Amino acid sequence: MQFEELKLKRQFLNAFEDLGFRIPTPIQVQAIPKILAGQDVIGVAQTGTGKTAAYVVPLLQKMKGRQDGAPRIAILVPTKELALQVHSAVLDFAVHTDIRSLALVGGVGPKTQIAALDDGVDVVVATPGRFLELYLRGALVTKKIHSMVLDEADRMMDMGFMPQLRDILEVIPRKRQNLLFSATFPTRVEKLADEFLLWPTRIEVTPEGTPVATVKQHVLRAPNVQTKINVVLHWLTQSHPASRALLFVRTKDDAKRVRQALEEALPGEVAEIHSNKAQHTRLAAMGKFRSGDARVLVSTDVSARGIDVPETELVINFTVPRMSDDYVHRIGRTGRADREGTAYTLVDPTDEVSWSKVLKHLAGDNRPEDLAIPSDVEIPETPPWEAKAMARTIDFQKRKADPTYKGAFHEKKRKGNSSSKPTNRPKRRR
Numbered sequence: 001m002q003f004e005e006l007k008l009k010r011q012f013l014n015a016f017e018d019l020g021f022r023i024p025t026p027i028q029v030q031a032i033p034k035i036l037a038g039q040d041v042i043g044v045a046q047t048g049t050g051k052t053a054a055y056v057v058p059l060l061q062k063m064k065g066r067q068d069g070a071p072r073i074a075i076l077v078p079t080k081e082l083a084l085q086v087h088s089a090v091l092d093f094a095v096h097t098d099i100r101s102l103a104l105v106g107g108v109g110p111k112t113q114i115a116a117l118d119d120g121v122d123v124v125v126a127t128p129g130r131f132l133e134l135y136l137r138g139a140l141v142t143k144k145i146h147s148m149v150l151d152e153a154d155r156m157m158d159m160g161f162m163p164q165l166r167d168i169l170e171v172i173p174r175k176r177q178n179l180l181f182s183a184t185f186p187t188r189v190e191k192l193a194d195e196f197l198l199w200p201t202r203i204e205v206t207p208e209g210t211p212v213a214t215v216k217q218h219v220l221r222a223p224n225v226q227t228k229i230n231v232v233l234h235w236l237t238q239s240h241p242a243s244r245a246l247l248f249v250r251t252k253d254d255a256k257r258v259r260q261a262l263e264e265a266l267p268g269e270v271a272e273i274h275s276n277k278a279q280h281t282r283l284a285a286m287g288k289f290r291s292g293d294a295r296v297l298v299s300t301d302v303s304a305r306g307i308d309v310p311e312t313e314l315v316i317n318f319t320v321p322r323m324s325d326d327y328v329h330r331i332g333r334t335g336r337a338d339r340e341g342t343a344y345t346l347v348d349p350t351d352e353v354s355w356s357k358v359l360k361h362l363a364g365d366n367r368p369e370d371l372a373i374p375s376d377v378e379i380p381e382t383p384p385w386e387a388k389a390m391a392r393t394i395d396f397q398k399r400k401a402d403p404t405y406k407g408a409f410h411e412k413k414r415k416g417n418s419s420s421k422p423t424n425r426p427k428r429r430r
Contacts (some may be wrong), residue, residue, distance in 0.1 A: 006032045011096035012057050019092060025050035026205040032058045040200040042193055043181040047332030051181045052089045059147050066098040066122055070141035073123040075149040078156045080105040080127060085308050086151060087125040104130045114139040128164035135171055142172045150196065153182040153189050154325055184325045215335035217368035219345045224382040228346045229261045232316060234377050235344060236296065245296045245314040248330050252300060258318055259298045266296065274300040301326050310336045317345040320354040324361035350393040
């Protein structure tokens with residue numbers, strides 16, 4: 001199918017052509033006609049399959065041009081990075097129109113955003129917190145909103161945005177078109193859809209939990225953090241010496257430690273991004289990664305949904321995500337727009353529980369290929385402090401799975417007592 005067959009106006013066909021898109025993706029083929037017809041839609045599709053264009057373009061076409069005053073379309077997303085990415089997409093697709101878009105995110109002062117709202121805007125792309133903040137200040141007028149989008153709805157549920165979403169639904173017009181898009185559709189998102197949408201049409205172009213087919217997945221088991229770092233350096237300097245790489249870690253401390261270790265071998269090529277960084281610092285790191293000035297970006301999951309750099313050829317999971325859904329989102333940062341990508345996942349003893357959940361979550365034919373540690377990679381001994389930390393983590397995981405579990409120390413003590421030889425010495429008389 002061609003874009004012309006979707007009954008899009010010439011200015012939007014030109015925008016697709018400007019961006020280099022020649023053929024619509026499956027989610028676009030199915031969603032665009034239904035959104036143009038005014039239906040409420042649930043769209044479930046992998047990351048990197050064109051979901052943003054699938055809802056942005058038909059909504060822009062239905063707007064009938066620019067108007068002065070309050071916004072008419074509101075798009076809610078879970079993170080600042082994703083808000084900026086979607087806002088950029090709106091600008092790209094509205095380039096041949098006079099439609100105005102504004103990103104409303106926290107981490108920066110609201111004065112500039114309030115001034116822009118006063119000047120008039122047609123589309124707002126916002127995180128729920130900043131949307132409510134500006135509404136309560138009286139700066140964001142919601143009475144003209146006729147279309148509401150919840151993008152990355154599963155991530156919103158993971159991040160606990162349900163109370164804010166309910167508050168927002170109370171202050172926007174009841175008569176509106178509602179769209180919900182998500183890479184996965186677990187029970188918590190289904191409950192949100194029941195509250196948010198009226199008689200929706202569900203579009204699911206791939207089975208839930210299916211990674212993009214153009215991503216080659218691999219898994220490698222490593223005994224400790226230093227071995228992981230050594231393996232990553234092997235991949236970055238020997239297996240993929242020129243590839244743009246996105247490396248995911250679990251915590252902010254992990255991000256700092258890994259970035260510092262990589263910088264020693266790759267000076268000037270590594271950037272870091274996580275929620276503890278100031279907004280301007282995060283934007284600067286993203287800018288360096290997009291431009292290629294930084295070849296490697298170390299990130300926590302807070303940024304997994306907001307990184308859309310098609311040139312990303314490599315994703316490395318330095319740690320396995322706690323939420324199995326996040327695995328699909330992480331590796332979906334590569335293999336975008338029909339390009340090929342590679343995803344590596346490093347598993348240490350503390351990752352095994354989370355990794356088993358990821359494997360259950362994946363569709364049958366998407367199991368990653370097992371790799372061995374390359375022969376030229378040094379495998380240092382696990383230092384005592386790390387071994388103890390791993391033992392505590394594994395104990396915690398076992399207690400969580402089995403409340404009757406007493407812990408490794410208790411098991412060791414019990415086994416020691418049971419193996420001791422009984423004595424037949426008579427009791428001493430007093």
